[in-house]
Amino acid sequence: MSPTIKDIAKKAGVSIATVSIVLNGKAKVSATTKEKVEAVIKEMDYHPLHSARRLATQTTGNIGYIIWDGYFSEAEMFYSQVFWGVEYAARNNDYYVLVTTVKEKFNPKEDLPRFLRSRVVDGIVIMGKMPTSLLDYLEYLKIPFVLVDFEVQRKAYNSIQFDNYNGTYGAIEYLLQQGRKNIAYVGGLINHPSIRKRYNGYRDALEAHNIPAEIIQKFSYCVDVENTSEIGTEGAVQLLKKHPEIDAIFGCTDHIALGVIEGIQKLGRSVPKDVAVIGFDDIPISSYNKPKLTTLRVPKMSVGKEAFNLLLDVMKKPDMKSHTRILPVELIIRGSSQCN
Amino acid sequence: MSPTIKDIAKKAGVSIATVSIVLNGKAKVSATTKEKVEAVIKEMDYHPLHSARRLATQTTGNIGYIIWDGYFSEAEMFYSQVFWGVEYAARNNDYYVLVTTVKEKFNPKEDLPRFLRSRVVDGIVIMGKMPTSLLDYLEYLKIPFVLVDFEVQRKAYNSIQFDNYNGTYGAIEYLLQQGRKNIAYVGGLINHPSIRKRYNGYRDALEAHNIPAEIIQKFSYCVDVENTSEIGTEGAVQLLKKHPEIDAIFGCTDHIALGVIEGIQKLGRSVPKDVAVIGFDDIPISSYNKPKLTTLRVPKMSVGKEAFNLLLDVMKKPDMKSHTRILPVELIIRGSSQCN
DNA sequence: ACTTATGAGTAAAACGTTTTACCTAATAAA
DNA sequence: TTTATTAGGTAAAACGTTTTACTCATAAGT
Numbered sequence A, B: 001m002s003p004t005i006k007d008i009a010k011k012a013g014v015s016i017a018t019v020s021i022v023l024n025g026k027a028k029v030s031a032t033t034k035e036k037v038e039a040v041i042k043e044m045d046y047h048p049l050h051s052a053r054r055l056a057t058q059t060t061g062n063i064g065y066i067i068w069d070g071y072f073s074e075a076e077m078f079y080s081q082v083f084w085g086v087e088y089a090a091r092n093n094d095y096y097v098l099v100t101t102v103k104e105k106f107n108p109k110e111d112l113p114r115f116l117r118s119r120v121v122d123g124i125v126i127m128g129k130m131p132t133s134l135l136d137y138l139e140y141l142k143i144p145f146v147l148v149d150f151e152v153q154r155k156a157y158n159s160i161q162f163d164n165y166n167g168t169y170g171a172i173e174y175l176l177q178q179g180r181k182n183i184a185y186v187g188g189l190i191n192h193p194s195i196r197k198r199y200n201g202y203r204d205a206l207e208a209h210n211i212p213a214e215i216i217q218k219f220s221y222c223v224d225v226e227n228t229s230e231i232g233t234e235g236a237v238q239l240l241k242k243h244p245e246i247d248a249i250f251g252c253t254d255h256i257a258l259g260v261i262e263g264i265q266k267l268g269r270s271v272p273k274d275v276a277v278i279g280f281d282d283i284p285i286s287s288y289n290k291p292k293l294t295t296l297r298v299p300k301m302s303v304g305k306e307a308f309n310l311l312l313d314v315m316k317k318p319d320m321k322s323h324t325r326i327l328p329v330e331l332i333i334r335g336s337s338q339c340n
Numbered sequence C: 001a002c003t004t005a006t007g008a009g010t011a012a013a014a015c016g017t018t019t020t021a022c023c024t025a026a027t028a029a030a
Numbered sequence D: 001t002t003t004a005t006t007a008g009g010t011a012a013a014a015c016g017t018t019t020t021a022c023t024c025a026t027a028a029g030t
Helices: A005-012 A016-024 A031-044 A050-057 A078-092 A132-141 A164-177 A193-208 A213-218 A229-242 A254-266 A300-316 B005-012 B016-024 B031-044 B050-057 B078-092 B132-141 B164-177 B193-208 B213-218 B229-242 B254-266 B300-316
Strands: A062-068 A096-102 A123-127 A145-148 A159-162 A183-187 A220-222 A248-251 A276-281 A294-297 A324-327 A330-332 B062-068 B096-102 B123-127 B145-148 B159-162 B183-187 B220-222 B248-251 B276-281 B294-297 B324-327 B330-332
Touching: A005 A016, A005 A031, A016 A031, A050 B050, A062 A078, A078 A096, A078 A123, A078 A300, A078 B078, A096 B096, A123 A300, A145 A300, A159 A164, A159 A300, A164 A183, A164 A193, A164 A248, A164 A276, A164 A294, A164 A330, A183 A193, A183 A229, A183 A254, A193 A213, A193 A220, A213 A220, A220 A229, A229 A248, A229 A254, A248 A254, A254 A276, A300 A324, B005 B016, B005 B031, B016 B031, B062 B078, B078 B096, B078 B123, B078 B300, B123 B300, B145 B300, B159 B164, B159 B300, B164 B183, B164 B193, B164 B248, B164 B276, B164 B294, B164 B330, B183 B193, B183 B229, B183 B254, B193 B213, B193 B220, B213 B220, B220 B229, B229 B248, B229 B254, B248 B254, B254 B276, B300 B324
Parallel strands: A062 A096, A062 A123, A123 A145, A145 A159, A159 A324, A183 A220, A183 A248, A248 A276, A276 A294, B062 B096, B062 B123, B123 B145, B145 B159, B159 B324, B183 B220, B183 B248, B248 B276, B276 B294
Antiparallel strands: A294 A330, B294 B330
C-alpha cells in the first residue's frame, strides 16, 4: 500500500498534525522540521489521499461542466473546445472537471445533474443555453456557478460573454468597406441573448451608415429554431429570390453561414463574387469549406480558461458581487468574403 | 446543511449501519425497516456524501481518460467524440471521468498524470498512441487500464480496436468493383499498429486480385510522420506525377484523404471522375468537404462505451485474462468515390 | 520581576461513510 | 429438549486527512 500521513509522521519523528501543516502551510513550522518532513515525503513518494482530504475539508476539488443535450451532437464541437479550455485551467489549479448534460425538457426534481445530488462538485460552469429552472435550483443550493455565452434577463449572474455586438458590428463595417451595398442577415434562435446581440450589431452598423430601417427589415431572415446549416440554406434562398440585389449575407453562426453558402451556390451564384458571406464562431469545419469561411473567431480555449478563473473567484468569495467578463472576438478573413 | 446518514438513522429510529445496509443492499433487512428507511431518505432528500463513501470504501468512483498532447489539437475532434462515449457509459455506472493529457516526451517520474499521483482514479482509458514507459508504470502501480486504438508488441493488454484490416480490405474491394484499376495508398505513421493493419488490408486486397507486389509497392506512399492533410496532399501529388495512371487513392485517415483530394485537384484532375478517394475515421469535416468524402466510419461513441465497459470488467476482476474487442467499421459511400 | 506575546509542536476531535464482529430472538434440525 | 442455523439488527472501529484547542518554551514589553 501507499504510505499514509502516519507513516510519514512516524518516520520523521513528528505528529501527523505537523506533517499536515507542512503539506498545507497553514501554520508555522521551524525550517528544520519542515525540511526533515519534506525529505521523508519525497523519500517515501507520499501523496495525500484525495478522498480523505476531501472529507476532512468538506470540499470536493471538482467542478462541474454542464451542457445542454442538444449541443452534444456530432457536429457541435464548439463546446467541446471550450471544455478543453476549462479542463486546462482547472488542471493548473488542481481541480478536476466532471461533465454532464441536461435534457431539453428539464425537471429539477427528476433530471438533476448527478453531481449535484451527491455534492460532488464545488462549483459549476454552464455552457450555453440552460433552463432557468436549473439556475434557480443552483441558487437555492447555494452552489457557485458561472454562465458561458448565456445570460438571463433581470438576473445578474456571473458570466463570460463574447463580444457579440461589437464583433458583428465590425464585420458589417468591413463588408461595407469592401463595397458591399446590400447586406442581409440570416439566423435562428433570435431570442437567445447572444444571438440577439449579434442581430443588434448588424442592424446598428447598417443604421449608422444610413440604411433605412425598412430595408434592414426586409433583408433580415430571423427565425426561432436551432441554428443548422439547413436553416442557413433556406434563409439564403428565400432572401435571394425576393431580393436578388443582396450582395452579402451575415450568418449568425458558422453553421448558418455554411448553409448560406450552399444556398447561394444552389441558386447558381458565386461566393464571394456575387455574394460575400460571414459567419460567427470559427468552428473547425469553416476553414475546410470551399470557399473557406470568413468568420468571427471566438477564442474557445480562452473562454474556457476565463470561465474557470471566474468560477474560482466565486468559489473563494461566494458573496462577491456578480461579474461579467466580455471577451473580444476576431474577424478572420478568408475566401468567402474577399475577391482577391 | 444537507442531511447525513445520522439524521436518517435518528429519524427512522434505526442505527446508521442499518441505513447503510439499506443503501447498499449488502446484508439482509426486513421489508418493513427497509421501507421505513427508504421513506425517510426520500422525505429528507438524502444523498450519501461522495467523499465519505470513497474514503470508507477505498475506491474513488472515478476513471481517468488519458490522451496524448498532440491529439489535443483543434482539428482532432475524433478523440473528443470517443471521450463523450466513455463519459456516457461511465455516467450510467455512476463513475466520473477525469481527463488529462500526456506530453510527447514523457518522463514517468516527472510528467505523471496527476490523477495517478493522488490515487484519484480506479482505472484508466488510454486513447491512442501512448509511450510504453507510461504503460509500464501503470502495470507497476497495478492500476487497471484499457487501450483504445493502440497496442504494444508482445504485450497482451486489454484493448478496444477497430477492424482496421477488414475495413480497409473491404474498401479496396469496393473500389475494384467500381472498376478502378490502379489503387494507391497514402499515409503517415506507418509504424503505428492500427495504421499498419490498414496498410496490410490494402495490400492483401490487391494481392488477392492478382496485382503484382511491385506495383503495390510503387503505388504506396508510406511515411512515418503525423497524419496531416499536408502529408496527404504531398503524397497524392508525388504519386500522380510519377504514375498518372492511378485512378483511386486510399488515405489512411480522413485528414490524409482530405489532403489527397486537395492534391488531386491541385494537379487539375477531378475527384471522383479521374481519381476516387477513400478515407478512414469519418470525422465531421468529411461530410462537409466538397466532394463529400467516402470513408470508413468508426463508431466513436460505441468505442467509448465499449472501452468503459471493458474497463469496468477489469476493475472488478483485476486478474482477468486480457481481452481485445474488435469493433467493425462501416463503409460510408459519398461523393469522393462514386460517379453517380 | 511579572505579565503578555509569540513560536513550535501535538493530542484528539471531526468529517460521513462502510464494514466487522457481535448480539438476540426466532426457527429448523437432531 | 437441546443444538444449530438464520434473520435482523447494532456498536464501534476503520478509512486518512484537516483543524481546533491546548501545552510548553522562550522572547518581549512594562
